[in-house]
Amino acid sequence: MKYAILSNSHKDSVEYTVSSLMSIATHYGHEISTPEDADILCLSVCDITEVEWVKKIREKFPRKIIATGGHACVYYRIFKLYSDFVNIGHGFDFFSCQTIEEIRTLPCVVSDFSSPPYKASEKVEWRVFPIANVTKRQKYYIGAFGCKNKCQFCLTSWTHKHQINPYARQATQKYKNITLVSNDSHNTDNRMTQSIMVRDFISPQKTLKKYAVYRLGIEFATEHDRKKYGKPFTDDDFVTIFLKAQQYGVRLKLFCISGINTIDEWHHLFANIPYIYTKGKYEIKFTNLTFEMFTPLKKGRFEIDPAHYFDSTQVKQFVSYYKQRVWPLNSMPCSSPLKTMQRMAFCWSKTEQDILLAKKMKNLDEAVHALKSVYFLQDYNDDIQFDLSGKEECRF
Numbered sequence: 001m002k003y004a005i006l007s008n009s010h011k012d013s014v015e016y017t018v019s020s021l022m023s024i025a026t027h028y029g030h031e032i033s034t035p036e037d038a039d040i041l042c043l044s045v046c047d048i049t050e051v052e053w054v055k056k057i058r059e060k061f062p063r064k065i066i067a068t069g070g071h072a073c074v075y076y077r078i079f080k081l082y083s084d085f086v087n088i089g090h091g092f093d094f095f096s097c098q099t100i101e102e103i104r105t106l107p108c109v110v111s112d113f114s115s116p117p118y119k120a121s122e123k124v125e126w127r128v129f130p131i132a133n134v135t136k137r138q139k140y141y142i143g144a145f146g147c148k149n150k151c152q153f154c155l156t157s158w159t160h161k162h163q164i165n166p167y168a169r170q171a172t173q174k175y176k177n178i179t180l181v182s183n184d185s186h187n188t189d190n191r192m193t194q195s196i197m198v199r200d201f202i203s204p205q206k207t208l209k210k211y212a213v214y215r216l217g218i219e220f221a222t223e224h225d226r227k228k229y230g231k232p233f234t235d236d237d238f239v240t241i242f243l244k245a246q247q248y249g250v251r252l253k254l255f256c257i258s259g260i261n262t263i264d265e266w267h268h269l270f271a272n273i274p275y276i277y278t279k280g281k282y283e284i285k286f287t288n289l290t291f292e293m294f295t296p297l298k299k300g301r302f303e304i305d306p307a308h309y310f311d312s313t314q315v316k317q318f319v320s321y322y323k324q325r326v327w328p329l330n331s332m333p334c335s336s337p338l339k340t341m342q343r344m345a346f347c348w349s350k351t352e353q354d355i356l357l358a359k360k361m362k363n364l365d366e367a368v369h370a371l372k373s374v375y376f377l378q379d380y381n382d383d384i385q386f387d388l389s390g391k392e393e394c395r396f
């Protein structure tokens, strides 16, 4: 069959995904073509808000068969509104089909709403993934899918089996300029930028690479919440992070989640940073929390408190406050609380009407009321089965 593979982003990791999908399609004997010439348009989506783009493609190509796939497709109901097929999970099973009828019978493919539960596809043939020159200087390669840590809020880890590319380490030894696309923190020991768990970073056995950048998930401000949601470390461990970074001369990128803790709780945590680190470098990124349908976190969705969500002004103020004491410190954009609520409403939408209502939300009170009284009641978690081998499945 002839496929056109499209995405809505020029981010390097998305371009890599498109290259991978093309490799998988050609591996199974298909031809890559233009949207006008293709039998099927394959749309790759990684965020729920890309449903707007899928709708535009539907309008532009009303007679083409559209198959949508990618990370966001666990929210299959709204992508199905504008697609003939929604593929849940990886693309190997999908592209192995040689006819439309074969696609229709796959347990991972939604072609109508009559046959849940669907079964997320976990088939992966590692040898098919390309080492792709996404930019002139940088090669990309897949490192792993899913993550064994299973933080309570993490959609990726609760919707993908944890699988590590057995060829990734070999590739990093062969090429210096290679970025591994992955959620988990394995396979990356030799890289100058490493994502690593706090507990591993501060472990006395762990030596750090001078000048490297370490990306650490701080996530929550209190010991209680870090333990509750899956990243347990103490406030003293938080101080150890900086002492160790100073000792080894490394830089830090700290990832924090707003939506659970108060600003006072965040100040309480960051006030512990020792002055010794003032010659070091770190950056903070705040992301507003989404109560995702397929995660254990969703149990707490009705307790959502908009007062705990930050806007970019609050983030800038917070970061500036510490800039006086710790240099340099860069803020990163934080979505507004209202946009976060709208995005969350998209996740829990089932109909076009739900999407329209979400887009019209004008203030936080209205948005939170709609989430609690409409969107959060539309739970279709049980429509999809995930193979989370080795871990208890998420069924709440």
Ligand code: SF4
Residues within 6 Å of the ligand: 146, 147, 148, 149, 150, 151, 154, 156, 157, 183, 184, 217, 230
């Ligand atoms: S460690 Fe990161 S990727 Fe793994 S489950 Fe937690 S948030 Fe997700």
